[in-house]
Amino acid sequence: MSAALRLNELTASAIVRAIAAGECSCEDVVRACLDRIAEREPLVRAWEFIDPDLALARARALDRGARRGPLFGVPFGAKDIIDTADMPTAYGTPIHAGHRPAKDAACIALSRKAGALLLGKTVTTEFANIEPGKTRNPHDMRRTPGGSSSGSAAAVADCMVPIALGTQTTGSVTRPSSYCGVFGYRPTYGDLRMAGVMEAAGSFDTLGISARSIEDVALYRDVLAGVEPQPVPSAVAAPRIGFCRPYYWSRLATSTHALLEDAATRLARAGAQVEEMTLPEEFAALEQAHKLVSGYEMARNLTWELEHHADRISDRLRYGRLKDGLACSVETYAEMRRLCELLRERLQAVMAPYDVLIAPAGEEAPIGMDPVPHPWMYMAWTIGYVPTLTLPLFKGPGGMPVGMQVLAERYGDRKLFAVARWIYEVLN
Amino acid sequence: MSAALRLNELTASAIVRAIAAGECSCEDVVRACLDRIAEREPLVRAWEFIDPDLALARARALDRGARRGPLFGVPFGAKDIIDTADMPTAYGTPIHAGHRPAKDAACIALSRKAGALLLGKTVTTEFANIEPGKTRNPHDMRRTPGGSSSGSAAAVADCMVPIALGTQTTGSVTRPSSYCGVFGYRPTYGDLRMAGVMEAAGSFDTLGISARSIEDVALYRDVLAGVEPQPVPSAVAAPRIGFCRPYYWSRLATSTHALLEDAATRLARAGAQVEEMTLPEEFAALEQAHKLVSGYEMARNLTWELEHHADRISDRLRYGRLKDGLACSVETYAEMRRLCELLRERLQAVMAPYDVLIAPAGEEAPIGMDPVPHPWMYMAWTIGYVPTLTLPLFKGPGGMPVGMQVLAERYGDRKLFAVARWIYEVLN
Numbered sequence A, B: 001m002s003a004a005l006r007l008n009e010l011t012a013s014a015i016v017r018a019i020a021a022g023e024c025s026c027e028d029v030v031r032a033c034l035d036r037i038a039e040r041e042p043l044v045r046a047w048e049f050i051d052p053d054l055a056l057a058r059a060r061a062l063d064r065g066a067r068r069g070p071l072f073g074v075p076f077g078a079k080d081i082i083d084t085a086d087m088p089t090a091y092g093t094p095i096h097a098g099h100r101p102a103k104d105a106a107c108i109a110l111s112r113k114a115g116a117l118l119l120g121k122t123v124t125t126e127f128a129n130i131e132p133g134k135t136r137n138p139h140d141m142r143r144t145p146g147g148s149s150s151g152s153a154a155a156v157a158d159c160m161v162p163i164a165l166g167t168q169t170t171g172s173v174t175r176p177s178s179y180c181g182v183f184g185y186r187p188t189y190g191d192l193r194m195a196g197v198m199e200a201a202g203s204f205d206t207l208g209i210s211a212r213s214i215e216d217v218a219l220y221r222d223v224l225a226g227v228e229p230q231p232v233p234s235a236v237a238a239p240r241i242g243f244c245r246p247y248y249w250s251r252l253a254t255s256t257h258a259l260l261e262d263a264a265t266r267l268a269r270a271g272a273q274v275e276e277m278t279l280p281e282e283f284a285a286l287e288q289a290h291k292l293v294s295g296y297e298m299a300r301n302l303t304w305e306l307e308h309h310a311d312r313i314s315d316r317l318r319y320g321r322l323k324d325g326l327a328c329s330v331e332t333y334a335e336m337r338r339l340c341e342l343l344r345e346r347l348q349a350v351m352a353p354y355d356v357l358i359a360p361a362g363e364e365a366p367i368g369m370d371p372v373p374h375p376w377m378y379m380a381w382t383i384g385y386v387p388t389l390t391l392p393l394f395k396g397p398g399g400m401p402v403g404m405q406v407l408a409e410r411y412g413d414r415k416l417f418a419v420a421r422w423i424y425e426v427l428n
Helices: A012-020 A026-044 A052-064 A106-113 A150-157 A174-180 A214-225 A254-269 A281-301 A303-312 A315-327 A330-351 A379-383 A413-427 B012-020 B026-044 B052-064 B106-113 B150-157 B174-180 B214-225 B254-269 B281-301 B303-312 B315-327 B330-351 B379-384 B413-427
Strands: A047-050 A075-079 A117-122 A163-168 A183-186 A206-211 A240-246 A273-279 A356-360 A388-395 A401-407 B047-050 B075-079 B117-122 B163-168 B183-186 B206-211 B240-246 B273-279 B356-360 B388-395 B401-407
Touching: A012 A026, A012 A214, A026 A047, A026 A052, A026 A075, A026 A117, A047 A150, A052 A117, A075 A106, A075 A150, A106 A117, A106 A163, A106 A214, A106 B281, A106 B303, A117 A150, A150 A163, A150 A174, A150 A206, A174 A183, A174 A206, A174 A388, A174 A401, A183 A214, A206 A214, A214 A413, A240 A254, A254 A273, A254 A356, A254 A388, A254 A401, A254 A413, A273 A330, A281 A303, A281 A315, A281 A330, A281 A379, A281 B106, A303 A315, A303 B106, A330 A379, A356 A413, A388 A413, A401 A413, B012 B026, B012 B214, B026 B047, B026 B052, B026 B075, B026 B117, B047 B150, B052 B117, B075 B106, B075 B150, B106 B117, B106 B163, B106 B214, B117 B150, B150 B163, B150 B174, B150 B206, B174 B183, B174 B206, B174 B388, B174 B401, B183 B214, B206 B214, B214 B413, B240 B254, B254 B273, B254 B356, B254 B388, B254 B401, B254 B413, B273 B330, B281 B303, B281 B315, B281 B330, B281 B379, B303 B315, B330 B379, B356 B413, B388 B413, B401 B413
Parallel strands: A075 A117, A075 A163, A240 A273, A240 A356, B075 B117, B075 B163, B240 B273, B240 B356
Antiparallel strands: A047 A117, A163 A206, A183 A206, A183 A388, A356 A401, A388 A401, B047 B117, B163 B206, B183 B206, B183 B388, B356 B401, B388 B401
């Protein structure tokens, strides 16, 4: 444990080690996080629900207990579309304000089983969609933190918690992690259980993690998978890296081009086999496919709300995505799902020669509170079901964080962690 | 409307027509169903929850209201792992007895939006798994109705409701529909939303329908898809039918062989292009794949229950599937999911020459209450993500119903209905 860091600034892995070494208690860690929140929450607004007394009581109970686990004593936040038995879960809508689920979602129960301590619920956009929550970017309060997992990324970036759970249907973990300057992980589709998590669009939904180290991402991923955590393996000596210029490359700022091009050059110099490759123009069709499939599914998932509380759904959602989704026929929906499958196969083929791809993770967070700009940046990887880890590597022209995605083939999550760590060590 | 039938014996489509024609009210239909339930429920035990006063009040409200829909006035049942805002949902376990969800699952809300009337919650096995509920086979009380959607199939078979919702992770709609002698439909995986439905094993879970006509299945499927219902299209003149002898053919009773062989002969005589085909032995590997993937996922999904109420989980589930699932590594899980993908592609190739396959839907319901015998009969189709419709065509040696599955390629659900209707009309 570094004496220079306050407890709330430690990574999850460092907290586990510090508590195991007797250097601090769970209560000390929770107090440090709560102090940080008391100081910064009026500005950052990352939390939808937090109860300091409950958190301290839980910390003391952990300190008293005999049971230990791989995340013992680590405070975490969870996006407020994830059910919790002891805290309200409101899905980012006044319709469900104060709702109390009967049980924890699988990911919450697995976190707690591992000894982690749920500090509170983090702000989500409305139904994990486009209407912003109250959270601001901790690096610049005029800017969006990105969404939809806004509070999770902001809370981790601001050292209120070391790790937080989000979800992703388009770019809802990658984007805010890039905007807020933290690591953001979306697993291989289907790997981590969604029981007790609001379905936005089941064809694309996954969990996600925001964290301040790759070690923490890997540790928390294994906890969420319900397996014994394994250390991040060593990377191969000269990883084969595909420097991906996606079909939307020309839509990106030249400053973003320059950051990625420089990174590719430095990785090659450090011994990686870096090859430029493209995500061909045919992939542009996935923008329509993602829009229709996700809109179709969301519109049906929110039938109860549309039937009973339509006037409390934002106009933007109700007359935008939901209306479009309701208008989509089941034939078009099936056709678009077939197209997604085809593009998934193509992506697999395109990625096959490489250990990982590197690709943009986001532009610099824009001024304003639109939480979901540039959704097209994330769709290929989401539809492709591949794991992605965003590395907080760069600064944009406005001095804001800009991330870079590292992507591996489906089921290659552990390999992703290994190569991403090598990349991070080279570039940081 | 046939004068010979009582209202509770009508199909959903016939009820819609009768109400539209002014021949009866919603209240009349609900009363007929409730009368049937009052008479038979002490024997059949299909219902986990039913409130006759609530049902009648809803029926009168529908009769008074101006709004009509494609299932207007049709009573339905829903498996008790599907969330309902106005009725408890207990997931087949005493752990959640009396639990009141805050909102309807998407499928319930879509049914109600279409004018259907939820009569009550039907019995499920424990967590839609192997521990039986209280339901008995309405054709022979000594025999299982099959599971896990036991109450839904039994209630439809016994004319307590015309349609009911179930779910399927292995054979949980196909099996009880075959055992109870009703139509049983499992859609293309992913087509119908699972929001608000307990996740058993997300890689395989789908909704399902038990009904007493193909017209009803097709109508209810479109309602659940959230689209304008379309009539069942006409079948092609001489459908190409693959008569499938799966790798497990030799495990089946010779009486089941004879029923299917006779059906194939009669279909050929009626003009179908019937070709014998096999599901090759390599598919046997899916039994292990299904067991490991579903066990892995269930064990994680039930973390909260295992942490807080382990002693109220049946020994059979806790020390069987959940223990095995917890012991499965994430590497093996990924390997088995890859194998499922491979077999899914193989199945698609094997099915390509045919409009549909015909295959066994179950042996005759055995004596005893084991709700899930012969799980291997259903795994290929479940893992293959293909739609299946079970037709109540045969009688087994004990005089019990025996069904036959008709299967089409993924997304071919409407074509499935068309060809299955042709087959049913030829054989029945």
